[in-house]
Amino acid sequence: MTDASPARERLALAADLPLDEGLRLYAQVAPHVGYAKVGLSLFVEHGPAAVAAFQKLGARIFLDLKLHDIPNTVELAAARAGALGVSLLTVHAAGGEPMLRAAVKGARAGAQAQGHAPPRILAVTVLTSMSAEDVADVGLSGAPEQAALRLARLAMRAGVEGLVCSPREAESFRRELGTAPFLCTPGIRPAGAALGDQSRAETPAFAVRAGADLLVVGRPIHTAAQPVDAARAIALEVSSA
DSSP states (O other): OOOSGGGGGGEEEEOOSOHHHHHHHHHHHTTTOOEEEEOHHHHHHHTHHHHHHHHHTTOEEEEEEEEOSOHHHHHHHHHHHHHTTOSEEEEEGGGOHHHHHHHHHHHHHHHHHTTOOOOEEEEEOSOTTOOHHHHHHTTOOSOHHHHHHHHHHHHHHTTOOEEEOOHHHHHHHHHHHTTOSEEEEOOBOOTTOOOTTOSSOBOHHHHHHHTOSEEEEOHHHHTSSSHHHHHHHHHHHHHHO
């Protein structure tokens, strides 16, 4: 059997649960999952305490706030995030190049002030929940893949090191942008799993073969009858791919 351990640093648990429940779940699946993704619901309710709680369990923190505001506001928020010692922080690429540069600047300054390594900024291109119709409705031209690539190029120009995209865009990003960007893919669903609100989901193996560096998995683990077995199976699939 393939050892799951090589996949650990390529998997993030989307802890979109009440904090106590999320902590219990992460403690169970930690042998297979290296990152805990603290998203909006947890951060709105608990703030930095949610980050600290997962850090105490040894998790690397993916702070998924998808910042999108004027550059000064984003710079201040990114600085606060950097000071928390998080590893990854999301912003919306649609905020534009000045905002993205401000996020990078703020995150580095905040981390440096507290003696932490700076978090990698991940620019969200097109949400994986958005269909082609949704993309057109918000005024983006072309297919979701085309819109995502335009936003990815903008983010790279701004000095952002990572991108969030669906597994379906990862291959074209690698082809067009090379090996430089760190690619994070949510919308991961093992074969046969319910899609939920994801419109452009794919399997773990698909995402890895397409070039993804980090896979975000939530409901396929925390709604499983045996979450540890589900996490182990995903990690094995990643390792094999």
